Amino acid sequence: MRRHRIMGALGALTLAAATLAAAGPAAAAEPGGTLATAAPLQAASAQAAPAPAAPGSEPPPAEFGTDWHDPLTPAPSVAHPATRSCQVTLAEVQFRDFTPYRGSYTPPTGCGTADWAKVVLRLDGKVKGRQFDRLGHLSVGGVEIFHTSTPEPSPDGIAWSVEKDVTHYRDTFSRPQPVEMLIGNVVNDTYTGVIDVKVTLTFYAAEGSSGPGHGRADTGRPGAGSVPDRVLPLTTPAVTLPRNTERLLAEVYATGSGGGCEEFWYMTTPDPAPYSCKAADGPYREVRISVDGRLAGIAAPFPTVWTGGWSNPFLWYVTPGPRAFDVQPVRYDLTPYAALLNDGRQHRIEVSVAGVPAGQSGWSAPANLLLWQDAAREVVTGALTREEQSDPANSSHWTPAAPGSEHRLDTEGGHRLTVAGYLNTSHGRVATTVTRTVHNTSVHRWTEGEDRDGLSATWTDEESVTRGATTTRTNRTYTMEGETTLGAGDRLRTVISLGDRADAVTLRGGRETDRSRIDDQYTGDASYTANVPRDQRHAVATTSARYRMYGTGAPGGCYDRTVNTAQGTLTQDRRLC
Numbered sequence: 001m002r003r004h005r006i007m008g009a010l011g012a013l014t015l016a017a018a019t020l021a022a023a024g025p026a027a028a029a030e031p032g033g034t035l036a037t038a039a040p041l042q043a044a045s046a047q048a049a050p051a052p053a054a055p056g057s058e059p060p061p062a063e064f065g066t067d068w069h070d071p072l073t074p075a076p077s078v079a080h081p082a083t084r085s086c087q088v089t090l091a092e093v094q095f096r097d098f099t100p101y102r103g104s105y106t107p108p109t110g111c112g113t114a115d116w117a118k119v120v121l122r123l124d125g126k127v128k129g130r131q132f133d134r135l136g137h138l139s140v141g142g143v144e145i146f147h148t149s150t151p152e153p154s155p156d157g158i159a160w161s162v163e164k165d166v167t168h169y170r171d172t173f174s175r176p177q178p179v180e181m182l183i184g185n186v187v188n189d190t191y192t193g194v195i196d197v198k199v200t201l202t203f204y205a206a207e208g209s210s211g212p213g214h215g216r217a218d219t220g221r222p223g224a225g226s227v228p229d230r231v232l233p234l235t236t237p238a239v240t241l242p243r244n245t246e247r248l249l250a251e252v253y254a255t256g257s258g259g260g261c262e263e264f265w266y267m268t269t270p271d272p273a274p275y276s277c278k279a280a281d282g283p284y285r286e287v288r289i290s291v292d293g294r295l296a297g298i299a300a301p302f303p304t305v306w307t308g309g310w311s312n313p314f315l316w317y318v319t320p321g322p323r324a325f326d327v328q329p330v331r332y333d334l335t336p337y338a339a340l341l342n343d344g345r346q347h348r349i350e351v352s353v354a355g356v357p358a359g360q361s362g363w364s365a366p367a368n369l370l371l372w373q374d375a376a377r378e379v380v381t382g383a384l385t386r387e388e389q390s391d392p393a394n395s396s397h398w399t400p401a402a403p404g405s406e407h408r409l410d411t412e413g414g415h416r417l418t419v420a421g422y423l424n425t426s427h428g429r430v431a432t433t434v435t436r437t438v439h440n441t442s443v444h445r446w447t448e449g450e451d452r453d454g455l456s457a458t459w460t461d462e463e464s465v466t467r468g469a470t471t472t473r474t475n476r477t478y479t480m481e482g483e484t485t486l487g488a489g490d491r492l493r494t495v496i497s498l499g500d501r502a503d504a505v506t507l508r509g510g511r512e513t514d515r516s517r518i519d520d521q522y523t524g525d526a527s528y529t530a531n532v533p534r535d536q537r538h539a540v541a542t543t544s545a546r547y548r549m550y551g552t553g554a555p556g557g558c559y560d561r562t563v564n565t566a567q568g569t570l571t572q573d574r575r576l577c
Contacts, residue, residue: 060566060567060569060571061567061568061569062540062567063538063539063540063567064314064317064528064537064539064540064541064567064568065567065568066154066155066156067154067155067156067157067568068154068158068317068318068567068568068569069318069565069568069569069570070158070159070160070318071151071158071160071317071318071319071320071325072160072318072319072563073319073320073325073545073547073563074319074545074546074547074561074562074563075520075547075561076547076549076554076555076559076561077163078120078163078164078165079555080118080120080202080204081117081118081204083117083204083205083206083207084110084111084204084205084207085111085202085203085204085205086108086109086110086111086202086203086205087108087200087201087202087203088105088106088107088108088200088201088203089198089199089200090103090105090121090138090140090179090181090199090200090201091103091138091179091181091197091198091199092197092198092199093181093196093197094194094195094196094197095134095136095182095183095184095185095194095195095196095197096185096187096194096195097184097185097186097187098182098184098185099182100180100181100182101179101180101181101182102178102179102180103178103179104176104177104178104179105140105141105173105176105177105178105179106176107173107174107175107176108203111203111204111205112203112205112206113174114170114171114173114174115170115206116167116170116173116203116204116205116206117167117204117205117206117207118165118167118203118204119165119166119167119169119170119173119201119202119203119204120163120164120165120166120201120202120204121145121146121163121164121165121166121199121200121201122161122162122163122164122199122200122201122202123146123148123161123162123163123197123198123199124159124160124161124197124198124199125150125159125160125161125162125195125196125197125198126157126158126159126160126196126197127150127151127153127157127158127193127194127195127196128153128154128155128156128157128158128192128193129153129155129157129191129192129193129194130153130155130190130191130192130193130534131150131152131153131185131187131191131192131193131195132152132186132191132308133149133150133151133152133306133307133308133313133316134149134150134183134184134185134195135147135148135149135183135184135255135257135306135364136148136149136150136181136182136183136184136197137181137182137253137364137366138179138180138181138199139179139180139181139233139366140169140172140173140177140178140179141172141175141177141178141233142178142233142235143169143172143231143232143233143368144233144253144329144366144367144368145166145169145172146164146166146199146326147253147255147326147327147329147366148162148183148325148326148327149306149307149320149324149325149327150183150195150307151307151316151317151320151325152307152308152313152316152317153193154317154568155534160325162325162326164326166201167227168227168228168231168370169231170227171227171228171229171230171231172231173201173203181197181199183195183197226372228247228249228370228371228372229371229372229373230242230369230370230371230373231368231369231370231371232368232369232371233366233367233368233369234250234349234351234366234367234368234369237348237349237350238346238347238348239346239347239348239349239369240344240345240346240347241338241341241342241347241369241371242342242371242373243342243343243344243378243379243380244342244373244374244375244377244378244379244380245338245341245342245371245372245373245374245380246335246338246372246373246374246377246380246423246425246430247335247338247371247372247467248333248334248335248337248338248341248369248370248371248372249331249332249333249334249335249369249370250289250297250331250332250334250349250367250368250369250370251329251330251331251332251367251368251370252287252289252299252329252330252331252332252351252365252366252367253327253329253330253364253365253366253367254287254299254301254329254330254351254353254363254364254365255301255304255327255363255364255365256285256301256304256353256362256363257304257306257362257363257364260360260361260362261276261277261278261279261360261362262356262360262361262362262363263306263362264277264309265279265283265285265301265303265355265356265362266283266285266303266442266455266457266480267283267444267453267455268282268283269282269283269396269398269409269444270282270396270398272398273398273407273409274407274448275407275409275446275450276450278357279355279356279357279360280357280358281355281357281394281396282355282394282395282396282409282411283355283396283409283411283442283444284354284355284394284396284411284413284440285301285353285354285355285356285440286298286299286300286301286353286354286355286392286413286415286438287299287300287301287330287351287352287353287354287365288351288352288353288354289332289334289349289350289351289352289367290348290349290350290352291334291337291340291341291347291348291349292340292347292348293348294387295387295389295417296332296334296336296337296349296419297332297333297334297417297419297434297436298415298417298436298438299330299332299436299438299461300438300439300440300459300460300461300476300478301330301353301459302322302323302328302330302459302478302500303457303459303478303480304321304322304323304324304327305321305324305480305496305498306321306324307320307321307324309321310482310484310494310496311484311492311494312484312492312493312494312526312527312528312541314526314527314528314539314540314541314568315494315496315524315526315541315543316524317541317568318543318565318568318570319522319524319543319544319545319563319565321498321522322498322499322500322520322522323500323520329367329368333432333434333465334349334369335421335423335432335434335467336384336385336386336419336420336421336432336433336434337384337419337421338380338382338421338423339380339381339382339383339384339421339422339423340384342379342380342381342382349367349369351365351367353365354392355394355413374425374426375426376426377425377426380423380424380425381423381424382421382422382423382424382429383421383422384419384420384421385420385421385422385431386418386419386420386421386433387418387419388417388418388419389415389416389417389418390414390415390416390417392413392414392415393412393413393414393415394411394412394413395411395412395413396409396410396411397409397410397411401447401448405447406445406446406447406452407445407446407447407448408443408444408445409442409443409444409445410442410443411440411441411442411443411444412439412440412441413439413440414437414438414439414440415437415438416435416436416437416438417434417435417436417437418433418434418435418436419433419434420432420433420434430467430468431466431467431468432465432466432467433464433465433466434463434464434465434466435463435464436461436462436463436464437460437461437462437463438459438460438461438462439459439460440457440458440459440460441457441458442455442456442457442458443455443456443457451485451486451487452483452484452485452486453483453484453485454482454483454484455480455481455482455483456480456481457479457480457481458477458478458479459476459477459478459479460475460476460477460478461475461476461477461478462474462475462476463475463476469508469509470506470507470508471506471507471508472504472505472506472507473504473505473506473507474502474503474504475502475503475504476501476502477499477501477502478499478500478501479497479498479499479501480496480497480498480499481496481497482494482495482496482497482498483495483496486530489529490529490530490531490532491527491528491529491530492527492528492529492530493525493526493527494524494525494526494527495524495525496522496523496524496525497521497522497523497524498521498522498523499519499520499521499522500518500519500520500521501517501518501519501520502516502517502518503515503516503517504516504517504552514551514552515551515552516549516550516551516552516553516554517548517549517550517551518547518548518549519546519547519548519549520545520546520547520548521545521546521547522543522544522545523543523544524541524542524543524544525541525542525543526539526540526541526542526543527539527540527541528540539567540566540567541565541566541567541568542564542565542566543564543565544562544563544564544565545562545563545564546560546561546562546563547559547560547561548560554577556577558577559577560575560576560577561573561574561575561576562574
């Protein structure tokens with residue numbers, strides 16, 4: 001299955017009209033929870049297995065029609081405090097091209113001033129006709145607050161919504177700001193879908209109890225109830241920090257996207273392997289951040305599959321893959337470097353993606369800095385005491401196909417970084433040590449002509465942050481196992497399983513004080529006839545998405561929801577706990 005022939009024709013997610021015209025494939029979206037190991041995927045055949053009807057309901061249609069259920073995910077909604085609220089509209093716009101929406105934001109006046117208990121962003125969207133999936137971003141005062149992608153519509157039209165807890169941008173929302181939003185789109189006689197969206201912020205006053213915490217536990221966030229004093233957009237590498245910074249985080253919305261092979265970076269191959277997507281160093285990628293040229297943080301990128309991904313949009317019409325609607329940023333604790341950055345001078349903080357071929361585009365990485373300041377000190381001094389890293393590992397071994405068999409590329413890569421420092425704060429000397437280890441293994445198999453193309457891959461990102469007497473350990477695991485085949489009569493089938501998992505534990509003085517787990521899983525099996533008009537595809541698909549959460553952030557300490565579909569109809573919506 002040639003990616004430029006099949007994926008490019010059916011699911012391009014583009015950031016420029018030229019990229020769309022070149023028919024680049026679609027793809028690009030917070031740590032998930034405990035992933036139960038999925039059963040091995042069966043070899044794809046010409047037809048997806050039929051799905052049973054939900055108890056007490058009509059059976060699903062034999063194949064997709066001109067309409068299907070509106071997109072939804074099994075993730076919990078954001079919890080809203082039971083306090084006075086005020087709503088502000090950030091944007092209400094129809095996207096037809098690549099012209100950004102520009103507007104202005106004014107803080108609400110009836111719910112307090114900058115001390116809100118919670119701030120919730122909501123996007124409501126609708127689109128109908130025919131359209132590719134599109135990437136979108138929203139910034140306020142230059143601060144990137146939301147990254148998303150859109151679902152592909154039915155001829156009759158769909159509507160969807162996304163909520164996000166954005167309380168940690170409270171500093172940004174405390175004063176009037178310019179607003180910019182873009183969901184790049186192309187509308188013409190073929191691609192008729194106009195993307196109609198409205199984005200609001202709802203502010204909840206800090207009156208008595210602020211109610212339950214946000215609905216989705218965020219194990220990469222600063223901590224429960226911890227909101228930064230300042231948020232600075234990293235629009236250029238040059239930055240000057242307040243001299244009393246006592247804690248510093250960076251967040252990077254890193255996505256491989258915008259058409260071209262970096263959209264499918266996890267399937268690229270080095271020369272001389274005969275594959276349509278090339279990268280000199282193979283598929284290993286690593287998102288890095290540096291301070292004045294010194295490596296300060298590493299992370300595994302999340303392998304987002306957009307809603308046209310893997311050559312098969314029928315997989316994602318109702319249940320998108322993890323993070324596709326709410327792209328979560330990679331977060332780094334840069335506190336060990338605060339002493340160096342507190343000198344009042346300009347410094348350089350830069351983001352890069354290791355493994356991307358030199359001069360090749362395809363990655364977006366807008367970033368913000370989150371700062372906590374020591375109100376009792378004009379200047380916080382200290383020192384960087386430790387910088388240690390392993391030699392970055394990255395190897396790909398290609399095994400050529402024997403006659404009638406498959407090519408195989410085995411890849412393994414990894415890296416470990418430890419940095420430490422201390423700060424002399426008004427509440428004493430506070431030492432911070434950050435250790436992060438990333439690792440990736442993958443096996444990519446494909447036939448001559450790529451009519452069979454499969455991947456089995458795992459990424460791990462293990463992080464330990466010790467600040468004073470408190471240590472937080474977060475172990476993230478991302479998995480992807482899938483195969484697409486193009487068989488007789490141009491019948492294309494994709495079988496895929498995705499996993500997004502995170503386990504976090506907090507220790508104080510060696511004793512456990514907090515634990516959380518998130519597990520976001522998706523499985524799908526879809527087939528259709530390629531290279532024919534839409535009404536002749538005879539498409540079928542079964543999908544299952546399950547989201548589980550335990551501990552901090554879960555309603556009542558436990559959340560478990562499964563959403564199943566067949567041919568675009570909802571066959572099961574089960575809630576446990």
